[in-house]
């Protein structure tokens with residue numbers, strides 16, 4: 001088949017699909033969406049592969065040791081994840097506590113966690129539009145963003161109300177889902193000027209420190225620096241007058 005012929009067929013199909021979409025616009029309805037955030041415990045260990053790269057290996061725990069998924073507070077998990085020290089021990093401690101990172105991938109290069117963490121940290125502080133595009137499956141002219149993920153939603157009916165229940169099965173999906181929820185609720189974040197904590201902006205007051213302790217520590221440090229500078233100036237003046 002001629003290449004030009006393929007291109008023509010491709011365009012024809014594309015135009016047909018677009019015309020169909022125009023005829024049947026997407027239905028948008030408002031129903032609650034629930035995120036139960038259930039994650040199963042896992043056994044985690046870090047090994048070296050043939051190239052000497054550190055690889056995380058996860059496997060199911062044995063029966064009687066927490067085989068069934070447990071509810072997790074994903075925002076708390078995110079807070080802990082963002083504050084991990086970049087060591088194997090800290091990563092293993094985190095995974096022992098929360099469980100599977102991604103049940104579809106039993107082997108993950110350790111480097112990936114820290115890159116993900118760094119990106120997540122930055123992503124939280126991106127403007128709403130950027131976050132939205134990076135979370136979207138079609139954010140970049142039909143192409144997925146950095147945090148695009150497919151989550152499974154099922155329809156549920158309980159207590160007389162219909163809803164969609166979104167299931168996340170590992171920490172990675174749960175973390176991304178917190179970004180989606182935050183975006184949907186219009187939450188904005190900022191990195192603390194005194195430490196690495198990322199905190200939600202709750203009011204119009206331009207808070208730059210995440211808590212009073214951090215603000216106080218920064219103030220103390222600034223005073224010390226000013227004092228040091230003043231002392232140095234006094235010393236210099238004395239030296240000159242000698």
Ligand SMILES: [Zn+2]
Pocket residue numbers: 192193194195196197209210211214
């Ligand atoms: Zn702070």
